[in-house]
Amino acid sequence: MEVTCVKEHVDGKSEISMEYNYGGAPEVTAGLSYPVAGMSIYAGVAMVLIRDDAQLPGWYPMEMFDVRDPRMPSHWLFAKYPGSEYLQALWGYEELINDEFHYDALLERDNGALVIFSNRLRGSGVADA
Known part of the structure; x- marks a missing residue:
């Protein structure tokens, strides 16, 4: 899957999501495409979840993007979190779903998680498109 940035900011409800993940301004550029992890x-x-302009994993609201390539990798998994007030559902590569610490480790910029993220993007077939 690949998305193209159509706006570099968010409004309303999406601001809550951005505050948790970054606490700062988005690092994406309108007109550029990003593979989705x-x-x-x-x-x-x-x-x-994309590799942003700072070359780091970042969670961005879908309202900032148009879908360039809608094909999802066949190896993606899914999990739901009915007891969570914030994270309600998650799709993605194996470690993102099956490793209970990986999601937070990405946000904390843990080196091991960043290596896994980069390797999974590289194997997605669109990372270098």
Whole structure:
């Protein structure tokens, strides 16, 4: 799956999602395309996990993007979190779904998680497109 940035900011409900993940301004550029490593529903907002302009994993609201290539990798897995107030659903590569610490480790910029993220993007078939 690949998305193209159509706006570099968010409004309304999506601001909650951005505050949790970054606490700062988004690092994406309108007109550029980004391979998607995962998707989530966070606080009721559809999010995509991409490698942003800072070359780091980032969760961004889908409202910032158009879908360039809608094909999802066949190896993606899914999990739901009915007891969570914020993270409600998650799609993506194996470690994102099966390793209970990987999601947070990406946000904390843990080196091991960053290596896994990069390797999974490289294997997605669109990372170098």
